[in-house]
Amino acid sequence: MLQFPFSKIFFLVYHYGRIDNLIERETTPQWKLQQLSYSNHYVLALAAEGRAVYELDGFEQPQEIRKGDVLFLRKQLLHSATSDPVNPWKVFVVIFDAIDLSVETSILDHALPAISRTSFLIELTLLFREMLDAWTAKKPGxxxxxRGLLMKMLYLLMREQQLQTTPQARTIDHTIAMMTEHYNRTFSIHELAAHAGLSPSYYRLVFKKLTGFTVGQFQTRMKINKARDFLLSGDCNVTEAAQLVGFDNVYYFSAVFKKLTGINPSELLKRR
Known part of the structure; x- marks a missing residue:
């Protein structure tokens, strides 16, 4: 069994798709780790209270961790740590294998820094506690x-880093919300840029960096996803679904739908 002498720890060990252990533990102010690394797992920790000091490979100076900080240890990252003897830290920790969770290693390695400060302290704490309750009850599923709770935590942390490191990210998010709400419209770059208070060229650049798509690609995918929902609901036929999301030509709609989903919209109707 893995042993981790953290101060008040909740942790999940994911190995080949299963949880091996979940522990809540209190330790003394003398708690410390010496020259550890994990070859097969990632470590995600949320400082709930107190303080600790980490020495991480690649960092010239020791790093202080306090309430609201997130620690992310990549595989094989050598680290040592000590807890503040006066105010020992309390921490939530999840240890997982990204492959088992269908998360690309490259995404995790580049999206999350080793130490960061989160504005989602309450949300992350609630997610950790919900995992603990689920593990204790051991109900079916x-x-x-x-797994789902962990994925949500990773999403929140990755999104937070994206918003912190990309200029005007929150402004772009507002325009994305506008496009999502008015899915039957097709907005031009000039309309969206004006709404965001940016030049069209800069808006285009930031939008692609945030979403991975051009504005046109994003709107098309959003419309097709919405049309798919309409078709699966059984409330409309292909022509009606096309019109609801702003396609005037049902044949063009069907061609785009198949290109993005792999099936014709009429086939989807038959699968309901």
Missing amino acids: HLLLC
Whole structure:
């Protein structure tokens, strides 16, 4: 069994798709780690209270961790740590294998820094506690629930880093919300840029960096996803679904739908 002498720890160990252990533990102010690394797992920790000092490979100076900080240890990252003897830290920790969670290693390695400060302290704490409750109750499907909660935590942290490191990211998010709400319209770059208070060229650049798509690609995918929902609901036919999301030509709509989903919209109707 893995042993981790953290101060008040909740942690999940994911190995080949299963949770091996979940522990809540209190330790003394003398807690410390010496020259550790994990070859097969990532470590994600949320400082709930107190303080600790980490020495991480690649960092010239020791790093202080306090309430609201997130620690992310990549595989094989050598680290040592000590807890503040006066104010020992309390921490939530999840240890997982990204492959088992269908998360690309490259995404995790580049999206999350080793130490960061989160504005989602309450949300992350609630997610950790929900995982603990699910593990304790062990109701049918609890492992799936724990996986989903962990994925949500990773999404929140990755999105937060994206918003912190990309200029005007929140402004772009407002225009994305506008496009999502008015899915039957097709907005031009000039309309969206004016709404964001940016030049069209800069808006285009930031939008692609944030979403991975051009504005046109994003709107098309959003419309097709919405049309798919309409078709699966059974409330409309192909022509009606096309019109609802702003396609005037049903044949063009069907061609785009198949290109993005792999099937014709009429085939989707038959699968309901």
